[in-house]
Amino acid sequence: MKNRWLPLTLTLAVGLVVGVAGARLGTGASGGSLASLASDRGLSGDEAEAALATYVAPGDYDEYLMFASGGHSGQLHVIGVPSMQLLKTIPVFSPDSWSGYGVGADFSDKLMSEGSNPAKNEPLTWGDTHHPALSETDGDYDGRFVYVNDRANGRLGMVDLADFKTKQILDIPNIQTSHGGVFATPNTEYVHVSSMTPAPQTKDGYAELERYKEDFRGVSTFVSIDQETGKGDLDKSFQIELPPYTQDLADAGKLASYGWAFINSYNTEMAVGGTDKDNPLEKGAIANDYDYLHIINWEKAAEVVEAGGYEMRNGVRMIPLETAIEEGLLYFAPEPRNPHGVDVSPDGNYIAVGGKLDPNATVYSIERIKKAIAEKNFDGTDEFGVPILKLDAVMEAQVELGAGPLHTQFDDEGNAYTSLFVDSAIAKWTLGPLSGVSEEDSFKLVETIPVQYNIGHLVTAEGDTVSPDGNYMVALNKWSVDRFPLVGTLNPQNFQLIDLNSDPLRILKDMPIGFGEPHYVQMIAIDKLQKRIEVYEPGTDPLTMEPSDVATKTGDERVERIGDTLHVYMTAMRSHFTPDIIRARAGENIALHITNIETTRDATHGFAIPGYNKQVSLDPGEVVTIEFKAKRSGSFAFYCTEFCSALHLEMQGWLLVEP
Numbered sequence: 001m002k003n004r005w006l007p008l009t010l011t012l013a014v015g016l017v018v019g020v021a022g023a024r025l026g027t028g029a030s031g032g033s034l035a036s037l038a039s040d041r042g043l044s045g046d047e048a049e050a051a052l053a054t055y056v057a058p059g060d061y062d063e064y065l066m067f068a069s070g071g072h073s074g075q076l077h078v079i080g081v082p083s084m085q086l087l088k089t090i091p092v093f094s095p096d097s098w099s100g101y102g103v104g105a106d107f108s109d110k111l112m113s114e115g116s117n118p119a120k121n122e123p124l125t126w127g128d129t130h131h132p133a134l135s136e137t138d139g140d141y142d143g144r145f146v147y148v149n150d151r152a153n154g155r156l157g158m159v160d161l162a163d164f165k166t167k168q169i170l171d172i173p174n175i176q177t178s179h180g181g182v183f184a185t186p187n188t189e190y191v192h193v194s195s196m197t198p199a200p201q202t203k204d205g206y207a208e209l210e211r212y213k214e215d216f217r218g219v220s221t222f223v224s225i226d227q228e229t230g231k232g233d234l235d236k237s238f239q240i241e242l243p244p245y246t247q248d249l250a251d252a253g254k255l256a257s258y259g260w261a262f263i264n265s266y267n268t269e270m271a272v273g274g275t276d277k278d279n280p281l282e283k284g285a286i287a288n289d290y291d292y293l294h295i296i297n298w299e300k301a302a303e304v305v306e307a308g309g310y311e312m313r314n315g316v317r318m319i320p321l322e323t324a325i326e327e328g329l330l331y332f333a334p335e336p337r338n339p340h341g342v343d344v345s346p347d348g349n350y351i352a353v354g355g356k357l358d359p360n361a362t363v364y365s366i367e368r369i370k371k372a373i374a375e376k377n378f379d380g381t382d383e384f385g386v387p388i389l390k391l392d393a394v395m396e397a398q399v400e401l402g403a404g405p406l407h408t409q410f411d412d413e414g415n416a417y418t419s420l421f422v423d424s425a426i427a428k429w430t431l432g433p434l435s436g437v438s439e440e441d442s443f444k445l446v447e448t449i450p451v452q453y454n455i456g457h458l459v460t461a462e463g464d465t466v467s468p469d470g471n472y473m474v475a476l477n478k479w480s481v482d483r484f485p486l487v488g489t490l491n492p493q494n495f496q497l498i499d500l501n502s503d504p505l506r507i508l509k510d511m512p513i514g515f516g517e518p519h520y521v522q523m524i525a526i527d528k529l530q531k532r533i534e535v536y537e538p539g540t541d542p543l544t545m546e547p548s549d550v551a552t553k554t555g556d557e558r559v560e561r562i563g564d565t566l567h568v569y570m571t572a573m574r575s576h577f578t579p580d581i582i583r584a585r586a587g588e589n590i591a592l593h594i595t596n597i598e599t600t601r602d603a604t605h606g607f608a609i610p611g612y613n614k615q616v617s618l619d620p621g622e623v624v625t626i627e628f629k630a631k632r633s634g635s636f637a638f639y640c641t642e643f644c645s646a647l648h649l650e651m652q653g654w655l656l657v658e659p
Contacts, residue, residue, distance in 0.1 A: 050508040054497060056083040064461055064523050066474065067132045067146050068495075071517030074127040076148055076159060081461070081472055081523060084497050084511040092157040092166045093127025093150050100606070100616030101166075106625040107543035108166070115155055115169025128152040131249075131520040133182040133191065135230065139254040139348075139466035143528040145230035147182045147191050151519075154178045156193050156223060158230055162531040163619075165542055168231045173314035174239060175199055175219045180250035180263045186466075190222040190298065191232065192252065194263055198244035201313070209272045213383075217321070218242035220250075220263065222298055234316050238305045240296060240329060241321040243384045244270055246285070247294065249341050249407070254466050255348035256434075257366040259299030262351055266291050266338040268382075286357060291339060292332035292382065293353060295369060295389070301329045325385050331373060332382060334391045336362055341407030341457075345416070346466050349434035350396060354405035354418055361405055361418055361429065363443065365396040397443040401427035406456060407520075409463035411470040411500055415446065417463075419455040419475065426451060426458060426475060426498070428505065449505040451496050453479040459521045460500065469525065473498040473505075476518055484512045493517060534601045536621030548623040550593035554578075565589040571597045572605040572618060574645040577638075580653030586633040592626040594618060606641025609655055615641060633659040 038048045056062055062080030065087070070077050074094030078087045095102030095112075102112050102125065116123040127150035135145040146159045154175040158168040172178065172193055180194030198216040200207035207215035224236035246267040253260035268291045271284025301319060304310070304327050310317040324330040336355030339362075343352050351364040371377075372393040379390045404422030411417070414437040418427045425448045432442040457476045461469040480494035492512035499508050536542065539551030552569040557578045560567045566588055571578050572595070584590055596605050596618035608615040611632060616624050640651035 046506070050499075050506070053499065054082040054084060054509045056080065056085075061526060063526060064472065065526050065529070066459065066521045066523045067134065068476075068513075068518040068521040069129040069132055069148055070515060071130075071519060072126065072128045072152075073516030074129055074150075075516065076129060076132060076146070076157075077515065077518070078164070079495070079511070079521075081474070082497060082508065084495060084509050086515075088164060089515065090159055090164055090166065092129060092148060092159065093124070093153075093155065093169065095125055097615055098617065100614075100624070104607075104614040104616040104624075104626050106627060107541065110543070111166060111169050115157070115171055124153055124155075126152075127155065127157075129157070129516075129519075130179065131182050132522055133184045134464075134522050134524055135188040135225075136184045136186055136465070137188070139186040139258075141462060141465055141522075141524045141528055142188075143524060143530055145188075146522075147184065149178045149182045149193050151178055151196070154193070154195065156182065156191065156232060158232065160230060160531075160545070161529055162533050162545070163536070163542060164532075167229070167543060170223065170232045170234070172221050172223070173234070173316045174201065174318065175221065180220065180247045183250060183252045183261075183464075184225075185222075185252050185261075185298070186254050186258055188225050188227070190237070191225055192220070192222055192250060192261060192298075194218065194220040194242070194247045194250055196248065197246060198242075201241070212244060212270055212272055216244040218244060218247045218265075219318075220247070220261070220294070220296060221316075222302070238301065238310060238317040238319060239313070240301060240319045240324050242294065242330070243321065243382060243386065245292065248339065250294075251342050251344045251351075251464075253344055253348055253351075253366065254346070257344060257348040257351070259297060260366065260369075261296040261298045262342045262344065263294035263296065264291070264335065264339045264342045264353060265294060268292055286338055289337060290334040290391075291337065292386075292388070293335040293339075293342065293351075293364065295331040295333060297329050300327070304329065321384060321386075325387070328373070330386055331369075331389055332386050333364060333369070333389045333394045334379075336360060341405075341418075343408040343410075343464075345431055345435055346410050346412075346468055347435055348466075350431055352408040352416060352418070354401075354407060356404055356406065356421070359402060359405070360398040360400050361408065361416070361427075362398050363396045363432070364394050365434070367434075368394045368396060396432060399429050399443050399445060401429060401445060402448060407458060409458055409460040409473065410468050411460055411463065412468045413470065417458060417460060417473060419458045420448070421454055421456065423448070424451055424453045424455060424477075425449060426455065426473070426505075447504050449498065449507070451475040451477055451498075451507070452483055452494060452510075453477055453481055457520045459523050461523050462525065464522060470500045472523070473500050474521065474523070476521065478517075480510075480512065483510055487514075535599060536619060538597060538599065538621045539595060539623055540621050542619075542622055542624075548595075550625060551623045552593060552595045552597075554597060559583075565591055568592045570594045572607065572640070572651075573597050574603065575640075575647035575651040577607075577640075577651065577653045582653070582655045584630045584655065584657050586630055586657055586659055588630050590626075590628055590630055593623065594626070595623045596620055603644065604642045605644055605651070607638060608641045609636055609638045611636060617642060630655075630657045633657045 179196035273281035336358030
């Protein structure tokens with residue numbers, strides 16, 4: 001999918017910009033030449049070329065969409081590539097007043113309530129989105145759904161890419177925080193989420209830290225996915241109990257390694273911190289030279305569960321650690337100190353690990369892993385009895401990259417790209433013969449490109465799939481320092497777009513991230529998003545995508561009292577609500593069932609009542625219900641919050657609450 005004409009086209013264009021006097025771009029009103037424009041802006045030839053490479057003309061579309069986690073904003077963000085423009089924010093774990101998510105609409109209030117930890121007495125209203133994962137078919141993105149974990153509270157959110165709205169928040173039992181995943185198995189049979197910090201597996205959820213080894217455990221969760229709705233089904237899901245190490249990032253095997261999953265870990269020292277200022281947790285957790293790559297046979301684990309090899313734990317099927325060992329579901333391999341990313345090559349043959357405190361990318365081979373398991377080529381077990389595969393038996397190569405390697409992505413020519421946090425750079429290096437690279441060129445550092453600054457994750461176009469595209473790479477930098485104007489004491493973070501077709505690699509564009517701390521992104525070709533709808537069928541419930549039983553048609557608007565609840569069946573269209581006067585009594589329960597009867601794309605309406613903390617946004621054809629108690633008497637003017645027509649300001653009505 002690489003655009004081989006792009007470098008030539010841009011070279012010619014830049015030649016016009018910097019080398020041809022009087023070259024013009026059409027005869028528009030500006031009448032200015034490209035050369036003059038570049039000169040006026042103080043752009044070098046390279047900068048002018050980069051500007052052309054990332055420009056998407058009005059009315060044209062980007063080639064790719066990136067789905068970026070929003071960190072502790074609790075949201076997902078959709079960004080176009082190569083324009084690097086923010087196209088949409090999708091609320092997932094946190095309320096959003098623009099869309100009415102969590103502050104009025106019945107379906108979102110229900111999502112946030114059901115997706116809260118049942119141990120809490122009130123709904124959670126924030127989350128820490130970390131690792132989005134697009135659904136897959138045969139190891140390739142299919143454009144149906146995107147999933148993201150709540151790192152803070154151990155939850156899973158699911159967004160339907162038909163309408164780019166959250167349709168499920170699932171609390172994962174037996175874990176607290178989550179970091180491993182999210183990843184989808186190659187046919188989205190399961191979506192994986194694993195714990196980060198181990199949690200007590202006691203009846204009341206409490207254990208003293210002195211009993212850390214005895215009572216705390218990590219958990220790997222495989223959430224079964226309904227292929228029609230994309231929703232997770234805990235009744236069909238399963239978990240695998242892990243030792244009380246800190247499990248970090250994870251990835252699914254594909255093609256050659258289909259059926260396997262890999263999770264990094266650190267703190268195999270099982271340090272818990274304490275009052276000794278000379279021995280904080282961070283010091284105790286880096287004492288060992290090696291931690292453990294977790295190697296899980298999830299396909300066999302699913303068979304063990306179906307055969308009854310589990311126990312029920314807080315409503316989900318759990319394979320105990322002892323069973324996982326006995327059934328050959330879990331193995332360890334030594335990995336360099338405190339690794340972060342574990343990433344499977346497109347062909348599934350290689351597993352690349354970046355050790356934060358080691359300058360190398362360590363590459364494991366699935367062939368070597370399977371052979372070592374079959375031959376029981378172990379270096380003993382850990383203290384919980386998990387077999388440890390010998391490093392020299394499973395390691396294919398080590399490639400010295402630089403300081404602080406974290407996360408790896410891939411292109412379509414056998415290259416890998418690893419972020420270097422300490423060096424503030426990305427290393428390009430080659431995979432091995434099983435990925436089509438010659439013996440002579442295998443496992444070698446090709447080049448390093450500096451980024452600004454302190455890169456965490458990175459993404460290449462479809463670089464998590466069996467068929468990467470190459471073309472573009474984006475660096476997710478934690479700091480921007482001097483890249484943007486000073487806008488307060490907290491600078492934006494910085495996404496940097498990199499051209500993979502250039503030699504050497506070059507940065508095309510910086511994008512300030514001022515809406516949270518993205519941790520991870522995935523990039524999909526826009527033409528794979530086939531399910532997108534422009535408007536809902538009239539009367540649609542967005543949660544189920546089915547006709548709503550409270551949908552209202554023109555002429556059927558009415559007010560009904562049933563028991564102590566006043567039901568209002570209302571329609572909204574340009575530029576009025578029907579009915580536009582609602583009479584209620586103080587203390588009465590009110591249920592507003594509002595249908596947007598528009599059929600025109602983008603003809604969205606809003607509904608807000610002053611003083612009642614309710615606001616919703618209704619897309620064409622959508623039905624929402626707003627439920628509240630009329631606690632305050634008074635005459636309240638409700639109104640449409642979306643600028644919908646020339647008579648938008650006239651689109652209002654009255655809620656009259658008698659004392």
